[in-house]
Amino acid sequence: MTVRVRFAPSPTGHPHIGNIRTVVFNWLFARQQHGKFILRIEDTDRTRYVEDAIHVITSGLRWLGMDWDEGPEVGGDYGPYIQSQRLELYRQKAEELVAMGKAYRCDCSPERLEQVREAQRARGETPMYDGHCRNRPPGEVSPDKPHVIRLKVPREGVTVMHDLLRGDIVFENRLLDDQILLKSDGFPTYHLAVVIDDHMMGITHIMRGDDWISSEPKRLLLYEAFGWEPPVYAHVPLVLGTDGKKLGKRHGAVSIDEFRRQGYLPEALFNFLALLGWAPGGGEEREIFSREELIERFDITHINLAPAVFSYDKLNWMNGCYIRALSHDELLRRLIPFWVEAGMIPPEVPVEILPTLKLLVPLVQERLKTLRDVVELTDFIFTDIPVPPVEKLIGAKMTAEQSLDAIRRVQALMAGAPHFEAEALEMPMRQLAADLGLKAGQLFGIVRNAVTGKEVSPPLFGSIEALGRATTLKRLERAEEALEAYIKQN
RNA sequence: GCCCUCAUCGUCUAGUCAGGUCUAGGACACAGGCCUUUCAAGCCUGGUACAUGGGUUCGAAUCCCGUUGAGGGCACCA
Numbered sequence: 001m002t003v004r005v006r007f008a009p010s011p012t013g014h015p016h017i018g019n020i021r022t023v024v025f026n027w028l029f030a031r032q033q034h035g036k037f038i039l040r041i042e043d044t045d046r047t048r049y050v051e052d053a054i055h056v057i058t059s060g061l062r063w064l065g066m067d068w069d070e071g072p073e074v075g076g077d078y079g080p081y082i083q084s085q086r087l088e089l090y091r092q093k094a095e096e097l098v099a100m101g102k103a104y105r106c107d108c109s110p111e112r113l114e115q116v117r118e119a120q121r122a123r124g125e126t127p128m129y130d131g132h133c134r135n136r137p138p139g140e141v142s143p144d145k146p147h148v149i150r151l152k153v154p155r156e157g158v159t160v161m162h163d164l165l166r167g168d169i170v171f172e173n174r175l176l177d178d179q180i181l182l183k184s185d186g187f188p189t190y191h192l193a194v195v196i197d198d199h200m201m202g203i204t205h206i207m208r209g210d211d212w213i214s215s216e217p218k219r220l221l222l223y224e225a226f227g228w229e230p231p232v233y234a235h236v237p238l239v240l241g242t243d244g245k246k247l248g249k250r251h252g253a254v255s256i257d258e259f260r261r262q263g264y265l266p267e268a269l270f271n272f273l274a275l276l277g278w279a280p281g282g283g284e285e286r287e288i289f290s291r292e293e294l295i296e297r298f299d300i301t302h303i304n305l306a307p308a309v310f311s312y313d314k315l316n317w318m319n320g321c322y323i324r325a326l327s328h329d330e331l332l333r334r335l336i337p338f339w340v341e342a343g344m345i346p347p348e349v350p351v352e353i354l355p356t357l358k359l360l361v362p363l364v365q366e367r368l369k370t371l372r373d374v375v376e377l378t379d380f381i382f383t384d385i386p387v388p389p390v391e392k393l394i395g396a397k398m399t400a401e402q403s404l405d406a407i408r409r410v411q412a413l414m415a416g417a418p419h420f421e422a423e424a425l426e427m428p429m430r431q432l433a434a435d436l437g438l439k440a441g442q443l444f445g446i447v448r449n450a451v452t453g454k455e456v457s458p459p460l461f462g463s464i465e466a467l468g469r470a471t472t473l474k475r476l477e478r479a480e481e482a483l484e485a486y487i488k489q490n
Numbered sequence: 491g492c493c494c495u496c497a498u499c500g501u502c503u504a505g506u507c508a509g510g511u512c513u514a515g516g517a518c519a520c521a522g523g524c525c526u527u528u529c530a531a532g533c534c535u536g537g538u539a540c541a542u543g544g545g546u547u548c549g550a551a552u553c554c555c556g557u558u559g560a561g562g563g564c565a566c567c568a
Contacts, residue, residue: 314501
């Protein structure tokens with residue numbers, strides 16, 4: 001039997017990273033089992049439909065490196081894969097259930113239903129349909145007038161769901177509502193559409209968030225009504241924010257696109273997501289796994305059952321690991337869009353600035369947690385800096401006069417250096433520090449502030465080389481002037 | 491209110507199914523140190539956890555029951 005799993009999002013906006021983690025599990029399982037991964041769009045709620053959401057979903061999946069064997073953009077033998085294009089099927093199946101006496105028509109108004117629920121809540125009961133139309137003779141509710149079709153849920157007995165991770169979960173039927181299958185607008189509800197599609201599309205395993213557990217018996221009852229064999233279920237726990245609440249916007253980035261824009265590598269995010277709620281076990285102590293290793297090692301039955309808190313700290317660490325593992329060329333390629341986006345370089349990167357960028361890459365590589373960090377780290381290269389406050393130009397345990405002298409000597413050195421390269425600059429600078437009776441750190445600190453405008457910067461001489469002689473000299477000169485003015489004043 | 495699920499360091503987890511090798515291992519974060527031109531990176535060291543009460547057993551993080559806590563569900567939403 002070929003394993004067939006699916007991801008069935010609603011096009012209601014950006015897919016949530018918690019849901020994406022569940023997708024990662026599904027995809028990993030499909031690939032490991034040499035099965036099929038199917039993408040199906042569940043757009044049966046016309047009131048929440050968001051334009052372009054399908055594209056957001058597909059491009060997000062692609063960015064994360066998850067492909068699908070059947071679905072939008074790729075087709076397949078079980079299409080269409082968009083539920084709004086399958087409406088006739090759902091209607092027909094709902095009618096079949098009515099004909100079999102497993103479902104019934106109901107024309108209760110929303111107002112009446114709300115009243116019933118209100119009264120039930122007041123009495124402390126679980127709000128549910130009171131069965132008004134269930135007890136009416138068949139045919140009394142006209143098929144030609146607006147109505148819904150409800151499932152006739154048994155009033156007694158239990159429905160047992162077997163969960164791959166939790167074993168049998170028992171539900172009392174009397175606590176289950178007569179679920180609406182077909183809405184009055186002719187669209188199916190989730191329960192009807194998902195059962196029909198999963199069955200018709202030959203889905204063998206359903207991995208979904210555990211927020212679906214409570215409603216699973218409704219769908220199990222539908223399988224039973226149709227006489228279909230239900231798939232294997234595995235309900236995976238939800239992802240929470242740092243405060244233990246369901247992950248949401250206030251916790252930071254939650255959509256794939258936000259993670260991309262913040263400079264996370266897709267392979268790092270994928271690795272992180274796979275390890276959120278799952279671990280290889282067996283004494284394995286590594287945390288970094290390639291996609292292939294994850295496919296090979298993933299074990300659906302070893303998913304942790306407790307909800308997992310999404311840790312940005314750990315993701316940042318992992319992203320840094322992946323960045324450090326990139327080749328210089330590859331890192332440069334990925335960094336360019338972030339420089340462009342920040343307006344530091346033009347979208348069509350001129351060839352003459354390419355050498356500067358190449359110089360920068362090894363300088364920043366081990367300092368990046370995200371690709372976007374490169375902007376703040378290297379902005380002094382691309383944009384003019386304000387003259388640093390004079391106290392930053394005075395070295396540790398030094399006087400203004402000493403500092404001024406040092407700056408002038410550095411200027412001379414920089415102006416006369418035969419090779420304006422990091423290695424060629426460093427030795428003379430160290431020698432200069434020694435000549436002045438300074439520690440290297442004292443001198444370098446002044447120069448760092450003068451040239452980069454920062455107390456913390458990438459390695460000094462690499463930065464100076466990237467900056468170029470002219471700009472370096474200009475900034476040193478401004479520092480010199482600032483110190484002169486300061487000394488004159490005092 | 492009713493129903494369901496879950497419970498190991500602050501966080502992600504190994505160990506739980508097949509009780510002893512667990513005075514509970516790793517990673518992130520944190521603290522200290524080394525390296526060092528700043529910051530990183532790297533290396534070394536450190537602290538911190540089996541929610542709780544009972545039971546079963548020679549022996550329980552591991553099995554059973556209760557309690558507490560947390561999460562989820564109870565729509566013409568998915």
